Amino acid sequence: MRAVLVANRGEIARRVLRACRRTGLATVAVYSEADRDAPHVREADQSVLLGPAPARESYLDVERILTAAHRSGADAVHPGYGFLSENWRFAESCARAGLTFVGPPVEAIRAMGDKAGARRLMAATGVPTVPGSPGPVADAAAAEAAAGSVGFPLILKAAGGGGGIGMARVDQPADLPVAFATATRRAQAAFGNGALYLERYLDRPRHVEVQVFADSQGTVLHLHERECSVQRRHQKLIEESPAPGLDPDTKRGLTEAAIAGARAIGYVNAGTIEFLVDGAGRFYFIEMNTRIQVEHPVTEEVTGLDLVVEQLRVAGGERLAWRQDDIVQRGAAVETRVYAEDPEKNFLPSPGTIARLDLPHGEGIRVESGVEAGSVVSVHYDPLLFKLVARGNGRDEALARMRAALDATAVEGVRTTIPFLKRALDHPDVRRGALHTQMVDQGAFR
Amino acid sequence: MPEPIKAHITGVVFQIPAKTGDRVGAGDPVIVLESMKMEIPVEAPRAGVVKEINVQEGQTVQEGDTVAVLE
Numbered sequence: 001m002r003a004v005l006v007a008n009r010g011e012i013a014r015r016v017l018r019a020c021r022r023t024g025l026a027t028v029a030v031y032s033e034a035d036r037d038a039p040h041v042r043e044a045d046q047s048v049l050l051g052p053a054p055a056r057e058s059y060l061d062v063e064r065i066l067t068a069a070h071r072s073g074a075d076a077v078h079p080g081y082g083f084l085s086e087n088w089r090f091a092e093s094c095a096r097a098g099l100t101f102v103g104p105p106v107e108a109i110r111a112m113g114d115k116a117g118a119r120r121l122m123a124a125t126g127v128p129t130v131p132g133s134p135g136p137v138a139d140a141a142a143a144e145a146a147a148g149s150v151g152f153p154l155i156l157k158a159a160g161g162g163g164g165i166g167m168a169r170v171d172q173p174a175d176l177p178v179a180f181a182t183a184t185r186r187a188q189a190a191f192g193n194g195a196l197y198l199e200r201y202l203d204r205p206r207h208v209e210v211q212v213f214a215d216s217q218g219t220v221l222h223l224h225e226r227e228c229s230v231q232r233r234h235q236k237l238i239e240e241s242p243a244p245g246l247d248p249d250t251k252r253g254l255t256e257a258a259i260a261g262a263r264a265i266g267y268v269n270a271g272t273i274e275f276l277v278d279g280a281g282r283f284y285f286i287e288m289n290t291r292i293q294v295e296h297p298v299t300e301e302v303t304g305l306d307l308v309v310e311q312l313r314v315a316g317g318e319r320l321a322w323r324q325d326d327i328v329q330r331g332a333a334v335e336t337r338v339y340a341e342d343p344e345k346n347f348l349p350s351p352g353t354i355a356r357l358d359l360p361h362g363e364g365i366r367v368e369s370g371v372e373a374g375s376v377v378s379v380h381y382d383p384l385l386f387k388l389v390a391r392g393n394g395r396d397e398a399l400a401r402m403r404a405a406l407d408a409t410a411v412e413g414v415r416t417t418i419p420f421l422k423r424a425l426d427h428p429d430v431r432r433g434a435l436h437t438q439m440v441d442q443g444a445f446r
Numbered sequence: 447m448p449e450p451i452k453a454h455i456t457g458v459v460f461q462i463p464a465k466t467g468d469r470v471g472a473g474d475p476v477i478v479l480e481s482m483k484m485e486i487p488v489e490a491p492r493a494g495v496v497k498e499i500n501v502q503e504g505q506t507v508q509e510g511d512t513v514a515v516l517e
Contacts, residue, residue, distance in 0.1 A: 349481040351455075351457075351481060379481045380458070380482075382482060
């Protein structure tokens with residue numbers, strides 16, 4: 001590998017460019033017309049205009065990206081996260097074009113991209129999954145039959161949709177027929193498809209994920225866990241490592257399951273296996289992200305390792321530079337995501353121009369930003385502006401540093417999630433590490 | 447009384463579920479905007495009949511723009 005095209009924008013594009021520079025690789029940035037003045041464009045050795053602002057005509061356009069790689073002389077592509085990062089056809093197109101895809105093999109992306117198939121595959125390897133019906137159930141009678149093995153409380157989910165629409169919680173068998181009829185009607189109205197499947201309802205679970213890393217020589221390692229329970233509508237807002245108060249047996253079970261899962265699909269490079277953990281310490285596979293994660297810095301801060309540099313090395317065919325026993329969590333780290341969203345208006349997007357930007361600095365503070373003063377925050381892309389990461393000798397110190405960092409941060413011109421993040425960090429349950437995925441939606445931080 | 451329906455955020459028109467002449471209820475989506483990867487409905491503030499649709503799919507609208515008129 002000589003030159004890496006970074007097929008992304010914002011903070012992750014800058015993060016990857018930095019790792020390339022650290023390893024002596026030449027860099028190529030790509031950008032849309034909306035991003036002409038974006039920092040990532042200036043920081044690369046070369047930059048190539050892809051096309052108009054809408055992502056499908058720029059950052060999601062495979063042909064334009066391959067052409068940019070060709071013209072610029074890049075021989076590798078790092079997809080970042082989002083956009084084309086988990087699109088197996090893109091990875092395959094890169095390979096066909098003779099480009100090294102900095103990520104897992106095409107087949108691993110494909111296997112984990114089919115979310116139902118991924119759960120079946122993991123269950124077959126002995127990784128626990130949330131008990132549920134194997135597929136959609138035909139009618140209320142079939143639902144009753146399936147409910148026996150799923151158990152109560154259960155949740156009815158629309159097979160054709162998402163976003164919580166059509167979902168109904170059922171606490172006891174007697175409630176099932178009416179709930180089934182209602183949820184079918186709602187799913188039909190929302191998605192044109194009334195099919196429902198059943199899943200065990202987990203009450204206030206935690207989201208704990210395991211960072212895995214594998215090389216093409218067959219070594220599979222884990223880099224411990226991250227706690228990402230503070231989230232809304234599946235968008236994470238605060239992440240940390242270690243997961244506070246995680247039972248050692250649960251932790252061992254999680255990391256062993258993650259390694260077994262990664263091995264089963266012939267995984268190579270960085271990946272994350274996500275689990276829900278219930279109050280009794282039982283855990284269930286949710287999905288695998290076959291790419292670098294937004295929250296990878298918390299793992300870097302506690303392990304002292306550079307995940308993106310290692311992604312580049314492994315993609316170049318090198319062995320992992322680490323041994324499992326050397327990978328230790330030291331202290332604690334927390335990350336907050338600052339989005340251009342208005343937390344007082346139910347997180348409504350807040351595009352605009354950043355008139356002023358004061359970012360924090362100091363001991364244990366790291367900032368990963370895609371924007372600067374004067375940046376235009378466009379309606380066309382994800383609203384993530386920057387991430388703040390705080391490290392400490394322990395969790396309390398990391399949280400205190402984060403709280404001070406948020407106070408030292410000022411953004412004018414767009415609304416941000418900062419007021420929400422401050423309230424969350426001040427919340428007694430967050431401070432004592434009593435976290436679950438339903439906190440935000442239940443209004444804990446209003 | 448005709449009443450303008452205004453976009454409450456800046457975004458791109460993603461879908462137009464209502465047509466001119468449709469009877470809508472309070473809270474029904476008239477236009478769906480896409481902004482920062484989210485789909486955000488612009489809802490009818492009250493029951494009525496859609497008198498005008500002033501936007502097309504793919505068009506960018508600013509916060510405060512009139513996207514439709516209710517009668």
